[in-house]
Amino acid sequence: MFHKPVKKTAGKGNSGAKGKPAKGKGKPVKGKTLKKGPIGKVVKKSKKPQTLKQQQKLESKVVKAGNLNWKPVEIPDNLDDYEGFYGLEEIDGVDVKIVDGKAEFIVQDKRNLKTEAQLEELEKADGVWEDKENKEGNDKEDEKELEDEDEEEFTGFDDIAEPKAQDNQKERRRASNKQDKDEELLQNAFKQLDLPLPDDDDIDLPAWTDQEKGLELSAYTLNGLSSLKFNQPTPIQKRTIPLALQGKDVIGKATTGSGKTLAYGIPILEKHISKINHIKNNLKNKKVNSPSGIIFRSN
Numbered sequence: 001m002f003h004k005p006v007k008k009t010a011g012k013g014n015s016g017a018k019g020k021p022a023k024g025k026g027k028p029v030k031g032k033t034l035k036k037g038p039i040g041k042v043v044k045k046s047k048k049p050q051t052l053k054q055q056q057k058l059e060s061k062v063v064k065a066g067n068l069n070w071k072p073v074e075i076p077d078n079l080d081d082y083e084g085f086y087g088l089e090e091i092d093g094v095d096v097k098i099v100d101g102k103a104e105f106i107v108q109d110k111r112n113l114k115t116e117a118q119l120e121e122l123e124k125a126d127g128v129w130e131d132k133e134n135k136e137g138n139d140k141e142d143e144k145e146l147e148d149e150d151e152e153e154f155t156g157f158d159d160i161a162e163p164k165a166q167d168n169q170k171e172r173r174r175a176s177n178k179q180d181k182d183e184e185l186l187q188n189a190f191k192q193l194d195l196p197l198p199d200d201d202d203i204d205l206p207a208w209t210d211q212e213k214g215l216e217l218s219a220y221t222l223n224g225l226s227s228l229k230f231n232q233p234t235p236i237q238k239r240t241i242p243l244a245l246q247g248k249d250v251i252g253k254a255t256t257g258s259g260k261t262l263a264y265g266i267p268i269l270e271k272h273i274s275k276i277n278h279i280k281n282n283l284k285n286k287k288v289n290s291p292s293g294i295i296f297r298s299n
């Protein structure tokens with residue numbers, strides 16, 4: 001892929017075709033469906049036993065991406081760390097709503113949430129980072145980002161059964177192994193940002209630049225494209241990248257092998273590179289959020 005630090009977690013989810021999120025926060029009345037009748041009165045429907053599907057469906061919860069039970073996608077060994085590509089995780093059956101430009105994840109099935117044990121392990125790992133962060137001053141943008149991430153602390157569904165002690169141990173071990181691997185990959189992930197860039201004059205890729213259409217890429221990305229000899233964008237890349245760079249939501253459709261991966265990969269990378277100076281100055285001492293993107297896949 002890139003000779004660049006492309007990175008982390010791109011999750012795949014369902015785009016919310018199924019099931020709408022509950023609007024209010026109130027709990028539904030068990031066994032009763034309340035609905036407004038034609039003259040504005042509350043109509044009680046007769047009590048019917050719940051089907052299995054209805055029993056599994058819980059009240060919708062809005063949760064942070066970190067609370068979702070993402071499943072890692074195996075990346076073939078021969079790709080090593082995929083030249084800095086940190087990982088790919090996916091989840092099915094989660095609705096996504098964009099509110100004020102930010103994704104909200106709506107869960108109706110508790111199996112799509114991390115268990116208490118997994119969350120505890122993650123909290124411990126965050127604690128290590130926070131200690132490091134406290135040792136130095138904070139950049140305002142990052143502070144805000146971290147604050148946003150702390151918002152809406154999710155406390156779990158009321159009726160999630162406590163896992164058995166044995167399961168708990170296994171979960172902890174698995175989470176701890178994953179944490180070790182994540183830290184190792186994170187160390188590598190930005191190494192290539194330190195590579196000296198060639199002079200701008202050495203990169204000659206006019207087909208990748210169209211200021212009128214909003215196609216302007218960083219020297220880092222152009223350098224990577226140049227070394228891959230990707231001298232021009234494919235049609236899907238040409239049409240979607242400028243829009244995604246503007247922060248627009250894009251739905252693209254193109255045949256297999258047409259370059260869709262870079263069509264969304266380049267805008268994710270560019271967004272991250274725009275913070276590059278900050279990353280270079282702060283990576284050693286503080287946590288920098290890895291670039292991540294959510295990619296929706298239709299089956």
Ligand SMILES: Nc1ncnc2c1ncn2[C@@H]1O[C@H](COP(=O)(O)OP(=O)(O)OP(=O)(O)O)[C@@H](O)[C@H]1O
Nearest residue numbers: 229230231232233234255256257258259260261262
């Ligand atoms: N601009 C480009 N110029 C030349 N080769 C490219 C370009 N963009 C991508 N490629 C290469 O084309 C191949 C197919 O690209 P890619 O896997 O992204 O296609 P895709 O549309 O995502 O396919 P699929 O639907 O199977 O996932 C890859 O080997 C990729 O490295």
